[in-house]
Amino acid sequence: MTEITRQDCELMDREDPLASFRNEFELADGLVYLDGNSLGAMPKAAAERASEVVHQEWGKDLIESWNKAGWFQMPEVLGDKIAQLIGAEPGEVVVTDSTGINLYKVLYAALSLNRSRDVIVMEGSNFPTDNYVVQGLVEQMGDQYQLKFVEEDEIFDALSDEVAVLCLTQVHYKSGRVLDMQAITAAAQAQSIVVIWDLCHSAGAFEVDLNGCNADLAIGCTYKYLNGGPGSPAFIFLAQRHHGKALQPLTGWWGHAAPFAFERDYRPAEGILQMRSGTQPILSLAVAEVGLDMFLRADMRQIREKSQRLTSLFIQLVEGRCGEDGFELVSPRDAEARGSQVSFDHENGYAIVQALIAAGVVGDFRAPSNMRFGFTPLYIRYVDVWDAVDRLHEIMRSGLWQEQRFHQRGAVT
């Protein structure tokens, strides 16, 4: 294989049909930001939108903005935009609350569709907060339900007529491995199991086809690949065929059939709207729309193609230029089986990630040894991949990572 040069990468950038999107993001000169799978970069228009919400909608129009600025409709309006990215129809998605709160809602809703069964199956190595949410509900319900952890190669074997709900994250947060949504959903549904998909590392990273897979319920966040801003509200998908049947228990005014009638008793709103609970953080919600609007102008197939080329290039360069440095690829080598991230294991992973950050290459670290790099096709260039590996190479060659300062752990990595 011919050695790849920075010039080759520049050429790829010149031919990149998505290249112009990078200018729409705020990114410091020299920064190689490979952590968009944790917190997406800021669309410049997000700052304008935040200013508009604060100065005009809150500052000037005040309470009137619930109508005039469409605050009240935002959960549905943003939901319909996300629907276009994940293979859902209008009226099947709503943006509200956090991913964890939403998982709680859809888990209860899913269990209510399958009342004669009591087992919930999850992947034990999944992002832990999903486990915690399910464990919270199981304990609350007085051991009515039983949570069974399996790993990837045990999923199909775990599908039995005792299982009520299968709850999986499509892209593994550490390895970036993509599960086969179509095959797993079909196999589960053949056993009358209701399936929940967590799309936190899928939405905006590649095309998701929920309805094409006959999905039941899904959740996901908006602050990773969708660039919605720190902690921006999350989304819920509920397939049309379950509307009115799968209800969630966090019942508040915004999920009521007549939210302004001030009725004493709860009556669920129709369709997806029942998945709402209380008042939403309008500023964070409004700003999240900016990232979504950008995606509606982008071609998701081009995004996926570039994502695969970026991640493959990164693997090729790390293995080519740092091949003797002890990095072990954790992500699938097959680009089709990989999300938009690449992870390497390294026994000194923490210190190396810290040294990279000091050198302007931001990735992240997940204990005990996982170095994680996210590649967001809308703003990552091929030269960024080259520069990242070039700096990694230099850090390993010079032994810079061994400096004491890179071994001191902070609260958040």
Place this chain on the structure above:
Amino acid sequence: MTEITRQDCELMDREDPLASFRNEFELADGLVYLDGNSLGAMPKAAAERASEVVHQEWGKDLIESWNKAGWFQMPEVLGDKIAQLIGAEPGEVVVTDSTGINLYKVLYAALSLNRSRDVIVMEGSNFPTDNYVVQGLVEQMGDQYQLKFVEEDEIFDALSDEVAVLCLTQVHYKSGRVLDMQAITAAAQAQSIVVIWDLCHSAGAFEVDLNGCNADLAIGCTYKYLNGGPGSPAFIFLAQRHHGKALQPLTGWWGHAAPFAFERDYRPAEGILQMRSGTQPILSLAVAEVGLDMFLRADMRQIREKSQRLTSLFIQLVEGRCGEDGFELVSPRDAEARGSQVSFDHENGYAIVQALIAAGVVGDFRAPSNMRFGFTPLYIRYVDVWDAVDRLHEIMRSGLWQEQRFHQRGAVT
């Protein structure tokens, strides 16, 4: 009684020790904003803070801001600031999620402190979303619990040894009537009942003394009198003596004992921190701190004194100048028993409120006939009260409210 003039009100404003706070808010010229009990006005510094979060913390520092900008600590830091306004100690309050989600958490936590009992008592005419939250949990738990609605004059009689939890809103959303937190808490606790106080219309409106009343649990919002911004996250108070005993079921990474250890299984964080669930909307959360900081510079006794004078003046002027127009006072005439709002019933209340809004006096309407006016002492002047009633008088005198346009109902009032 001598007739009050606008000049009298101007004099009161000149002598008002809180007068300078008004300049710190964004308020349009000529606007009389009497809806701060629904959405507080914007502190000018909130716009600066929003810009800082967006441009610097998200835009430039990105993921690093979890440490550098203190995002991770914000729920506790803001909680400790609210604690100072409601008679709580540091470490007893956390800011997170919505009021409704928080009520769900504290209700479950309260029930877990009183496992041998099964009755929950609430005020039926309370703000409905509180009822909906409790009804959702009751239904979810398979009728393990029984919800009993009473009205104000039945509260004491309803306290029996079957009651597990008494859940009350201190200030009634329609009438502004203040319940006696001290007496009710004591009477309930004498029967070993755990008490939840909803402080949505209390926090920032007057001094609340939770620990002085030996309160168990409380919740409240930050976007009304605390001026946190539309839908800004809510708060939870859990008395120190219940820490580690009263746990909540919406378990996520942010309430875990070791949130960055990525452990498979949930372990609750200590103290108030277990009341956290998932990732919070950082932009809305950060901006909410600005309103809190303003309160820490204000004297809450002066706030209460001015609030009582403003609301008494409003009642006096409405009854004096519009005495023949059919307004019936709903709020307590005794200022001590009244929050920072005044409500009048009027059979044409909807149209009159709309006509007032068109005339630059913003109050709100609650079905079927309740006209609600909130008085926020940090930015409402005595002349504002005079001008509001002057415009109301003119609307009634001229019959302006009878115009068709004021009778068409929008989605949100």
